[in-house]
Amino acid sequence: MIVPNTPRVRLMIKEVWRPLTVLFVWDVIVTVTYFVLPFKAPSLPLTLFGSAIALFLGFRVNSAYERWWEGRGLWGLMINASRSLARSTIAFLDDKDPGVVDLKRTIVLRQIAYVHALRNRLRKEDPAPEVLRMLSPEEAKEGLDRQNVPNGLLDGTARRIAEAQRRGLIDTIQQTQLERVLVDIANAQGGMERLKNTPLPMQYRFFPEIFARLFCVALPIGLVESLGWATPAGSTVAGLMFLAILRIGDDLVDPFANDVHDVPLTGMCRTVEIDLLEAIGDEAPKPLQPEKGVLW
Structure with a gap:
């Protein structure tokens, strides 16, 4: 961006x-x-033509901007849902039980890996390096073995929350609240994938x-x-x-195209990483800074 x-x-x-x-x-x-071979220029209603074409172009640019803004809004929801998941996990799980600290840390780190994997999926990049940066190979395997890596990571997080409920670490009401946050995350991912996989209708692009x-x-x-x-x-x-x-219409139609007009996915994933690492007391990286006026 x-x-x-x-x-x-x-x-x-x-x-x-x-x-x-x-x-x-x-x-x-x-x-x-x-001027060399004089000819009689036909009388063209250029004003009428130009006005009609301007309407066509206006529809196209507005449609492209709506897609770009929807993509930005969905990532805003993803950031908020990630913070909510980490906050609820830390608040609900009691540190007195052995292994709970590791469980809380695992869920938070999995969410960080999830947003990075989702960014890579939308930009058609390999998610493995980012996932392995946050998770051990054993933790990452269930996600990396799936075609939809972020969805695999989210499923694994849901299983860990369900296991915590079975162990009595959280009650069913708390599990339901955490599951509701996971549903919000999944809905946001579905909206992003819809934008990525559904181009503008041919009429909006060709005519x-x-x-x-x-x-x-x-x-x-x-x-x-x-x-x-x-x-x-x-x-x-x-x-x-x-x-x-x-x-302008071409630049905005795909908000996840990984170019200078893209929604700044890398910067927003860094925001999630900072907030969630600080929530579990880990050292967090610095916010991503623009490079030559572009925030990636």
């Missing part, structure tokens, strides 16, 4: 310079052709893009009579606006 509030013009140009260059060359060709590009092609033809030699500049600037809006 880009952190600074000021526009990054260089990044914007880097992302659209190729189609913008093609558009500028086309504008020059149309302008030179008009705005093709119409915007056709408009950019027709624009210099409709402007050359009124702008003359200034057509390449005017048409390219107008085309830049449409191309930039197209790019």
